[in-house]
Amino acid sequence: MISNLINRKIFTLLKVQYSNMLEYRVEIALWAISGIIPFFMLNIWTNNNLNESINISDVMLSRYFLCAFFVRQFSVVWVVFSFEEDSLMGKVSPYLIQPLNPFFRYFAQHLAEQITRFPFALIIAFFFFIFNPESIWIPNLGILLLSIVSTFLSFLIQFLIQSIVACLCFWTEKASSIERLLFIPTLFLSGLLAPVVSFPAYVKSWIYLTPFPYLIDFPANLLSGNETNIRGGLIMQILWIFLLFPLFKKIWFEGTKKYTAMGS
């Protein structure tokens, strides 16, 4: 019953946010194009034959970076910036006294944006295959489904991390500066710039204990068909979600006590 109600609320939120996102389709196309860092990295790796040192073929590497692009497209999160602005401007006040946590609005906004991005991401992939026809492959259905699940879990982890940071707005007002600190390990350790497998063994052992490699590296390896521990990766993703969710709830509960409804 409760889950049905939540689903109905989320579904309506999603529909409304999707309509809203369609108003910004040009901007979303540009955002999708702006996420092509993995293709630059692919170029750097292949031109310098760096992949030879980690025993990944050119084809597998290009598939990895294409998948990294896809995973990034569907797991990018900006909730900290939206919440910070809404919180500082007092826009969050009306949502706080509605019987639905305001973060569901941001959650729906992100999902709606991902749906809007999807066709643009496909177009970019189409052009990628035109220039790299040897990289074309069709993942089997099971792997594709697991990759979708894993990408969604990656999105959830990032959403929870940023939501926790966003809640720090109740104390610091400029929580986005903390997010910028997190952006550095996210960039270097998530697999966006280089597959985690390319790191030295002792560094890797530490990296795998953090949530970062499960954000892009794991789902991208899974989708591209590179060797990866599927069960271990999925378990780690779920574990991180179970760890972060209660932390978010606690910090939200304590933070709202500090809320001063500024700007209103």
Next chain:
Amino acid sequence: MVQNIIDVRNLSKSFDISSKEPGLKGTIKHFFRRQTKSLKVIKDISFEIKEGEIVGFLGANGAGKTTILKMLCGLIYPSEGSILVSGYLPFRRKENFLKNITLIMGQKQQLIWDLPPIESFYLNASIYDLDKFEAKKRIKKLSEMLEIDEELFIPVRKLSLGQRMKSELLAALIHEPNILFLDEPTLGLDINAQRNLRKFLQKYNKETNATICLTSHYMKDITSLCKRVICVHEGAISYDGKLNLLLKKLSPVKEILIVCRTEEDAIKLENSGFTVKNKINNEITIKIENNSITSSLKTILNNFDIEDLFINEPPIDEVIGKVLIKNNYDI
């Protein structure tokens, strides 16, 4: 007997405020050693509000009216004291409590800017667990009351301020709350839009017996909607009672402009013992206490040759203005 729907006891609220000296030196000092002090913005206030009442909160900017409303609706956490609204502790934000209340802030909006208001209405309806049929019925009813049928399908960004405010009201009332917290609901609206909004609120209160707590700097909002006012001065309640009693107390005399037939009559009236404010030719302005106005006018009309007379009520803004700067009036 009408029950109390809001019960506030010894409520206080403090905020930590950081202060900074001007100039570069102050900025550097502020960077390394931030000085904060606790500012008590609401000081030990108590009051009750009965079901169906419309109560106006009056006070100067920064007096604490909005902070009180924010605590009543559960938006901010009280530092001390207790609040019970409809039997709930507001800050716990229990679902049943939230379904009972609404907060409308004149300068804030919850409608989605790029979409027509109807989208926000259906979204709110689902947040408040209304089925589509019920939502449709309520949107129809409220849009008729607010006279915004045509605007429902136009993107919010293209609506006028008045149309937007009406849409905000509809969005905030779709769940038919029985307690309304309105913070400057007519802010920025033109005179007609203000009047329509007031008419709507009166009608809503009459039809649903909803309790309304209102702050406004437009005295017309207060005088046409509220029988009772709570005056807030520097975080404390300086008056809580009927508006007409407050007005009588603050303005015990009326000014009467009398146009005499001749200047001689005006001079005779000037010397007859009334308090004269001024006299220009055959026109004389006198001050008469509210409780003796009928007998005094009878005397004047019987004993002097009067061409015309005008009773001037002191402007309400002027009278209420006294409340905003004073703290020492006992009724």
